[in-house]
Amino acid sequence: MPDENRPVTGLRDWLRRLADTDRLSVARPGVPLTYRLAAIAKRLDGRRATVFPSPDGHPIPVISGLVSSRGWIAEAMGVTESDVLQRFEDAAASPLPWREVTDAPVQAEVHRDVDLTRQLPVPTHNEHDSGPYITAGLLIARNPRTGVQNVSINRCQISGPDRIGVLILPRHAHAFYQMAEEAGDALEVAVVVGVDPMTLLASQAIVPIDHDELEIAGALRGEPLETVKCVTNDVRVPADAEIVIEGRLLPQVREPEGPFGEFPQYYGPRDDRHVIEVDALTHRREPLFHTIVGGGLEHLWLGAIPREATLLAHLRRSFPGVVDVHLPVGGVCRYHLVVQLDKRQEGEAKNVIMGAFAGHYDIKQVVVVDGDVDIHDPDEVQWAIATRFQADRDLVVVPEAQGSKLDPSARHGVSAKMGLDATVPLAAEPFEFTRIRIPDEDTIDPESYVDADGLDWLRGRLDG
Ligand code: MN
Numbered sequence: 001m002p003d004e005n006r007p008v009t010g011l012r013d014w015l016r017r018l019a020d021t022d023r024l025s026v027a028r029p030g031v032p033l034t035y036r037l038a039a040i041a042k043r044l045d046g047r048r049a050t051v052f053p054s055p056d057g058h059p060i061p062v063i064s065g066l067v068s069s070r071g072w073i074a075e076a077m078g079v080t081e082s083d084v085l086q087r088f089e090d091a092a093a094s095p096l097p098w099r100e101v102t103d104a105p106v107q108a109e110v111h112r113d114v115d116l117t118r119q120l121p122v123p124t125h126n127e128h129d130s131g132p133y134i135t136a137g138l139l140i141a142r143n144p145r146t147g148v149q150n151v152s153i154n155r156c157q158i159s160g161p162d163r164i165g166v167l168i169l170p171r172h173a174h175a176f177y178q179m180a181e182e183a184g185d186a187l188e189v190a191v192v193v194g195v196d197p198m199t200l201l202a203s204q205a206i207v208p209i210d211h212d213e214l215e216i217a218g219a220l221r222g223e224p225l226e227t228v229k230c231v232t233n234d235v236r237v238p239a240d241a242e243i244v245i246e247g248r249l250l251p252q253v254r255e256p257e258g259p260f261g262e263f264p265q266y267y268g269p270r271d272d273r274h275v276i277e278v279d280a281l282t283h284r285r286e287p288l289f290h291t292i293v294g295g296g297l298e299h300l301w302l303g304a305i306p307r308e309a310t311l312l313a314h315l316r317r318s319f320p321g322v323v324d325v326h327l328p329v330g331g332v333c334r335y336h337l338v339v340q341l342d343k344r345q346e347g348e349a350k351n352v353i354m355g356a357f358a359g360h361y362d363i364k365q366v367v368v369v370d371g372d373v374d375i376h377d378p379d380e381v382q383w384a385i386a387t388r389f390q391a392d393r394d395l396v397v398v399p400e401a402q403g404s405k406l407d408p409s410a411r412h413g414v415s416a417k418m419g420l421d422a423t424v425p426l427a428a429e430p431f432e433f434t435r436i437r438i439p440d441e442d443t444i445d446p447e448s449y450v451d452a453d454g455l456d457w458l459r460g461r462l463d464g
Contacts, residue, residue: 007078009221010240011196011288014066014076018049023072029054033062033132038125038293041065046297051288058121062289067197068297070376073305076197077220085324088220088309092205095215096224104228104239111281112232115161119281120193120243122158125294126261130270132158133260135299136290137191137245138203139166140235143210144179144187149236151203151213153302155268155294156191156276157257164191164247164276165257167268172209177249177274186248188233189276194242194290199225204306206360214238232279242287247278261294263303264332264406297329304333307360311337314359319352326375335364335404338375343423353396353419361402366419372435373422384422388433394421 008014018024025048031037033056041050041064052062067073074081077088111119122132134156142149150172157165168174173189180187195203202217214236218225227236230246237244254272262268292298304327315322321342327333337356341349349368356366367381369388374380389395396419403415424433451457 004075005078007198007221008076009196009198009223011066011194011242011290014197015049015051015063015288018066023047024049024051026051026053030057031055033058033121034124035127037062037064037123038291041291042293042296045293055121055123060121060287060289062121062123062291063194064291064293065296065298066290067200068301070301070305073197073201073301077201084305085309085312088201088205088306089313091202091216091219092207092211092306092309094219095212096218096221098212098214098218098227098236099224100236101226101228101239104226105284106237106239106241106244107228107231107282108285109283110231112279114245114278114281116158116164116245116278116281117161121289123291125291126267128267129260129294130157130256130258133294134158134164134191134193134245135292135294136200137193138195138199139168139173140190140192140214140237141173141176141187141249142235143176144183144185146210147234148210149212149214150176150209153203153292155260157260159255159257159275162247162278163255164245164278165255166249166274166276167257167260168249168274175209180249181251184251186250186277188230188235189247189249190230190233190235190237191245191247191276192237192241192243193245194288195238196221196240199238200302201305204302206306206310230280231282241284243281243283243289245276245278246280246282247276250275250277262406263295263299263334264404264408265295266406266408268406300329300333307334307362311356311359311363315339315352315355318355319348321348322352323371324375325356328376328378328381330378331365334362335407337363337366338381339366339368340371340373340375341368341423342371343426346426349394349421349423350396350419353421357398357401357417357419362404364403364407364415364417366417368419368421368423370423381422385420388424389420389422395419396421 045065046068049065139154159165177187198220199217226239228239257273258270259267324340326338353366369384398417403410405413
């Protein structure tokens with residue numbers, strides 16, 4: 001039996017656990033890679049992981065929906081849901097260096113003659129996507145000056161047999177690329193597909209540049225991650241991964257990429273973007289290809305947990321009364337933040353709102369509630385706004401701030417911010433905000449009061 005209190009350290013261990021607990025479905029062989037595979041995975045997302053043998057007859061199976069709920073992520077981490085954010089933040093604060101090996105399962109088979117269109121089963125997900133995309137690929141790059149690695153997930157369009165169009169937002173991989181490009185060099189990279197849940201989660205950590213996300217993966221796993229050097233460059237990749245694509249981000253080259261269905265449930269537009277030229281493809285014997293359905297729950301939750309952890313730590317530095325934070329699915333796990341505050345000073349909620357806006361530019365709406373509101377229940381948050389918020393007193397609006405470029409209502413990433421203080425005034429009358437409650441309503445078992453013969457009695461009574 002797997003130990004529930006230890007993190008899951010292998011992708012295949014996690015799939016085994018899902019299969020053993022009725023949380024994984026295997027499709028019949030031959031599901032089409034264009035649209036149909038993503039449609040099935042999306043419909044089961046959050047309830048069941050999916051495995052697709054022989055998709056379009058391809059020998060490599062596709063898997064999806066591995067970490068599509070908060071509960072599953074907690075289970076994979078080996079903690080309760082309430083400890084997820086603290087555990088993640090602890091790992092980010094105390095990373096564990098990886099251990100390099102020379103003999104790795106992911107290099108069991110090496111192809112230097114690469115044709116991604118034939119060798120990998122890459123699905124096309126949403127209706128207007130430009131074509132097949134690798135969506136669960138960890139892009140690993142090295143700082144050309146320091147050698148410190150960075151990990152991020154970037155959407156990868158299959159542009160040709162050995163060509164990938166990639167969206168690289170102006171963060172760490174982009175900074176490394178600029179250093180290389182200024183020197184006239186290509187940037188060596190690897191795109192890693194099929195890793196354990198902790199490495200997947202760690203890739204989304206919001207940490208400063210030159211903080212290697214693979215070391216956070218090690219801390220989350222509770223043991224150093226084993227890595228191996230790529231066969232054609234110096235990038236180190238998880239030794240136990242399913243598939244690695246080795247290549248170079250070309251300097252001074254931009255080619256059309258997109259559109260692609262993104263987390264806000266809209267398409268990221270087509271534009272000239274960075275290009276990876278592929279040098280080698282390595283994989284395990286009988287590998288698995290992981291795909292994340294763009295805009296699906298797996299996509300949303302993978303972004304949410306690391307962001308929540310970072311935002312909670314950020315707010316607590318200034319506001320020790322902040323108890324918990326949540327990025328709800330309705331706010332695309334990025335734009336709307338709910339903060340639970342143990343308020344000590346009148347006006348504190350508005351300071352928390354301003355602190356949250358500064359925590360991440362994606363944050364567009366902040367709702368601050370008291371400790372009696374379940375921030376993971378959207379109805380509870382709505383109730384707090386309905387009964388504890390007045391727009392003339394409790395609303396903060398910041399016009400024309402930096403927001404998300406993927407929010408279609410923003411103008412080129414310029415967005416208004418809105419904060420709602422839905423906390424009870426400290427000076428409220430004792431009975432004013434007392435929530436109604438029936439004694440024992442939460443603890444009694446109503447079924448134990450049901451009379452087995454009661455329906456006969458009722459029918460007799462109604463007929464009489
Ligand atoms: Mn980074």
